[in-house]
Amino acid sequence: MRVPAARLRDVAKRFGRVVALDGVRFDLAQGEVHGLLGENGAGKTTLARVMAGLVSAEGGSMKIGGRAVAFGNAAASRSSGVSMVHQHFSLVPRFTGFENVALFNRDAWSRRGGATAGYRERVEARARELGLDVGLDAPCREMSVGEQQRVEILKALMGETRVLLLDEPTAVLAPQEVEGLFAVLRGLVRSGTGIVLVAHKLDEVLAVADRVTVLRKGKRVLTTDATATSARRLAEAMVGSAFRPDRLADKMYSDFGKMSSGRHDPVVQSGVEASRVVASLTDVTVSSRNLARLRGVSLEVRRGEVVGIAGVEGNGQRELAAVLAGALRPDSGTVNLPDVVGWIPQDRTEEGLVGRFSLAENVAFALHDDPACRTGPWLDWRAIEHRTAALLDEMDVRAEGPRQPAVELSGGNRQKLLAGREFLRSGDLLVAESPTRGLDVKASQAVRSRLARTAGADTLGRPGKPPPGIVLISPDLDEILELADRIAVMVRGRLVPLPPQRRSAAAIGEIMLGTGGTGP
Amino acid sequence: MTVRWGAALRPAGQAAAALVATLAVAAALLAIGGHSPVEAFSALVRGAFGSWNRFASFTLVQATPLLLTGLAVAIAFKAGVWNIGAEGQLYAGALAGVAVAVSFPGAAGASGLWLLPVALLAAAAAGALWAAVPAAMKTRLGVGEVITTLLMNFVALFLAQYLVQGPLQEARGVFNQTDEIPAAAALPSLLPGSRLHAGFLLGVVLAGAAWLYMTRTPGGFRMRAVGASTRAAEASGRFAAQPVTWLAFLVSGALAGLAGWVQVAGVTGRMYEGLSPGWGYTAIAVALLARLNPAAVVPAAVVFGALSAGGGAMQRDAGVPEAWVRGTEALLILAVLAVDRGLEAARRRRG
């Protein structure tokens, strides 16, 4: 029997109180593509980073090519033949493809620092051999994301590679590019390289992987041959239970207005239906880096309803949120938005809170124009601090008080504060992107119930204001099913409505996999 | 808002720590240089605080231009505008003020009361104009203000040279300086018998106003927000950063411009080539010691005024070169930075 490319035993890793890996066992054979599946936070990326030596583990052992390798030593991992292609590429944007390859590979240079003669030809030959279509002379920032990824792969494969780790490689690719990538991977395994494919798109993993391992909450729950399983079984392993029956089918619903399917259900009757439309998108298209992110999306949001947008991440959700928040102007289509939009962005560190501002000052981002927080020309800090204190209490933010700098809060508490602030913002529309990601159960529950109450007639914290319409964007199906009045699924830049009578995780899953619904 | 004493005292403690560290390093350097630190410091303190009149006529008078330029830098930095050009804006303001004042040599008495405010306005406008060039280049063309404000300093210096040698040169034509400004344009004395002029009071009032604006108004909040993070301001605050940046440039330039004219109208009475010994640069140290808080710029400017007033006494009485004081100012900036980083590192360890 051949030596396994990688062999991990009892790997354990914590981040603070969060257990990321809980005694994980993982084997990678030579010449196989091994899919590593799991929900967000299941530990799949952490496991890959442990193999790459980028994250140290607290317990367990790791052998690469039969030799023990210490944890947390990136150089040791690399020299034993592990290369990782990150989700966010580590390319120098202004360098050409060749320069990026050369920067990473010692072989490209003579001992005196000059270029190795013939290295360029070796890179070209390797690219041909791998079937990687890469422009070596263009600056990487002028390349499409797919081409950048090919540079990254080429860079990783110029040295001797036993183990290639790909972290969500398809998340950024167009469908045709995914096909190209898989062709490269199939060629690569023939030469004996073991490939770990970290992913959460089931159909893609099944299309290319020889074996699949599923992680859930830091534990390995399943390892199986790809031919011996199905997307449904894998999905069940990921979420930890069989898809439930349509328990919420009787929930209030209504149609999606002029959505891409163009369907309209005239029989729907509810309080929601009667109320005013607060935001609408008509045939909105957004593309970036030669890739269509939103393709003809239409959506109406009415006062007092929660519209749930499900879907695998990277199918255009972030662009949709940015358009709804007024932060991104679409390439075409019509957008009607209210003046003030609450927005809980996905990228919370960069766009959410200012670390060195106090909590009250961070909340003031939503209140500084609010007449209730002014006295003449002056900001009424007492009122703002009062509202902040109430917010801390309501959202269960663990903090010393409104004057504490935001940087001192833990990630979860920062997130609760951010969510609370956006609830406070006196707008007619609230866009919430994965508002409970990274929160523990209790905190998630607090955020969810706040969402539900905001959408209802409850006007706590917004005295005298009618409720806003809420767009909830989340890959967490339970969250969507629990909260949303209407559901649609983002698939490759299109918004596919979920027929109300088919309201279930299974139905959503089928649309996500492209096998059900009205289709893109 | 109630004054946040806890939060207000923390930066004061940091500034004090930086001062102590600076004095320690400075004392060591003095000793290495063969001077007695005790003798030098006591000469410095005597020179700056020796008598009420010394304090008013030297320390506070020296503090006045530093107060105004320090405010200029503090507001700009707080808004994320790296204005290194207070020196040039100061010259622009002085030139404009003088140009207005000497155009009305006869202005005096009650009928000339308008001249001082007009000259003040002209100085502020000229300073703002000088800052508008880098502002436009930053907001419209994306050219960094560090280089452009620096370059504008040189342009202002040479322009001042040219004007006091040429168009604005005194009628006698002997020295490279302007005519004396008319009495109506001069700033009144603040304390009879001392050289302290109303410019200091103006600075204190403006510092108070700036503090109120930055901490208590929505506009000031927006300025601080843009300074903290343009992206956070636009994503969380939903307002455009560019007008805020413009305002910061203009206000900063106007304050620095006032500093130049106030020095002429309160102290020298004339404009000449070397009006400023680098106040526009020392202002960076002042603003930093004040932790970019406009109210704290007042004591910070007095500290630097004392250093500068005491420097002369130190040279006379202890034989320590006056230039040494400028070195110490730089030490103070580094000490503030080091204390800052130290606290941040400590916080990270705790968190």
Added chain:
Amino acid sequence: MAETAVMASFLTAAVGLAVPLALAALGETVSERAGVINIGIEGSVICGALGGALGSLAAGPYVGLAGGATAGCAAALVFAVFAVHLNTDQIITGAAVALGSLGFTGAVFQSRFGATGVALELETVPAWEVPLLSHIPIAGPALFHGAATVYLVYLLVPALWWFLFRTRWGLALRAVGEAPEAAQAAGLPVKATRTLAVLFGGLLGGLAGAHLSLVHTGTFSENMSAGKGFVAIAIVVLGRWDPRGVLAAALFFGCAEALQFALQAMDVDLPYPLLLALPYVLSLAALAGWFGRSRAPAALALPWPKRPG
């Protein structure tokens, strides 16, 4: 004949004025290519001028050049400790180093030589004449009859260009200045690279200062750097972070400054302060034009590692 003499002396003056600017700007180019803007280079220049003077007094002009380089390096070391290792703001730190250097050099100078007003006389670096080339009419004496620092510039421009764009270390240095995260992922020591780049910049800044005291004037006076380091920073932008462009921009400034002497020699009565301001105005115009959009290293002046909010 008179015209050629004027032309020749104009060119000589221009080259002489351009050399310290070119040296400081070449040093700053390396530092900025590594992502560090060091406006403290002004401090390196003035320290270099004093170090050069002290070295020359102690053991002759060549030791003076070495002393200048060392002093320039020392100022840059202070900057690097703060801005690179403590990760303080590069601009404020640079301003402090410039301010402190101007102050302390003045203090040391006064302590050592008193504020007597009598100019210090220094032994200057002798000029080397290149056979044949120095006899080229007009340009010959300007370009090929100068001190060691002039030839150093001739050497440095191609050498630095080669280093930056043709070697592994140059690529690594530029990677550090463009994308420090990516550089670190590639296993490069970001802080060490930046420190070395800053020190090299300080070394050349110090040589620029030594040129001022030991070649250009033969004396030292307080504040004699007179903003040359600041101008060097503008020259780096105008030269588009490329040694060849930097040389051209330095020559442009040298010419503009030399023009006033030439015009005075020709008895043209022009307001010379305005002439002196001209290069700065033209620089601003150039920055506002297509030069401004030229590509600064992407990580220039940004803290690294990134600081939280």
